[in-house]
Every structure is written in C-alpha cells, then in structure tokens.
Amino acid sequence: MLHAISDEADRAAKAATNRSVAEWITGLRTAVINNYTLGSTRQAMVEQIQQEYNQNDEGGRGGYIAGIQNELAATKTVAAPKAEAIELSMYEGWINQNFNQDCMDGTGIVFVQFDSDGNLTSGKVIAPLGDTLAGRLNTIMGGAGISGIMDMGVVKKICREDLCMCFEGNNTVRKDTDDDDTKSFLTSTDNWSKISSFTV
16 A cells, blocks of 8 residues: 555656645545445345355255354454554555654654743644645544554654654654753653644
C-alpha cells in the first residue's frame, strides 16, 4: 500500500493534477475495508456450500461439515480492522517515507511547540500535504484508538521555546538536550497528554 501511495503521489505530481494524496488514501482505505468486510451474499454462500457438500460421498460429507464448523470457530476470533486504524497507518507510512533522517530541520516528522510557560502553541505535520494530513488525523485519531500525537508511530520533534528533543515512533529519545529542565519537561507524560491534536 505504501509503495502504491508513493507511486500515486509521483504520478499525480508529474501529471500536474490537483488530486490530493489524502483524498486518495481515504478512498483506498474505504476500498480495503469494503473488500475485507463484505463477502458473498447469503444466498451465494448457501449455494456454494450445497454444491461442495453434494460433491462428496457420505463419509466426505461428514468431514466437509466438520471443516466448516472449524472455519466458523476460527472466524469468530477475527475482527475486521477499524477503518480509522488502517487510515492512520497509511498516514504514518506517508510521513515516515518522507523522513530524511534529520529530525531537527528535516521532513517526515511531527513538530510540536510549547512556549516558555509550558503552554502548547502548535502541532504540525512536516511532510508533503502536512496541513491536510493534520486535519484528517485530528478527525480519526480517537477512532483509531490513540489519544494523541505522541501515540503516533512517527518521529516527533518537540520544543519548549528554542530547546528541542526528538523522539522515535516508539517515543524513545532520538536526539537529547543537555538542558535538564527542558529534558524533564519534554519527557513528561503529563505534558505529552496535552498534545492531543494538531493545530490547523
């Protein structure tokens, strides 16, 4: 999917189209969910089962029914993925594929800014179509089961005034600061909980 997203972005740019990658991802997400959750009609399934059952002899029919029962038991444990979770993973992939290994001044990151008093002033996606992605992420994060920006699997740059740290997708420190007060502030889970959405 991520290769397809990249290919589509390149094709759209070369053709100078106005199609938004975010809209394309939303359409892809819908198609994936529909194909995953929608199967044959009930009547078609009944006819298929009857046809396969009738192709067996008496002994084979018992085994066929037992196989269906095993498959039904197995499918009870399978949950369809939430649409928002699939969409979130595609956006994370889009951001990550644009990461150029520079978490301070580069692209493919999420950037969060606090002021000197510890108030959140901004949260942005630094990637192509970042503003569009940020707006859509605000809409789907709750449905995807994450509580805020720090739960995203992307590199994050977080600053208090002009002192910054970078975190990996799993929130381990990628680039530290030698200012102990800033480090304590930027690694505080209480402060992370304030970063619940992007500013758009």
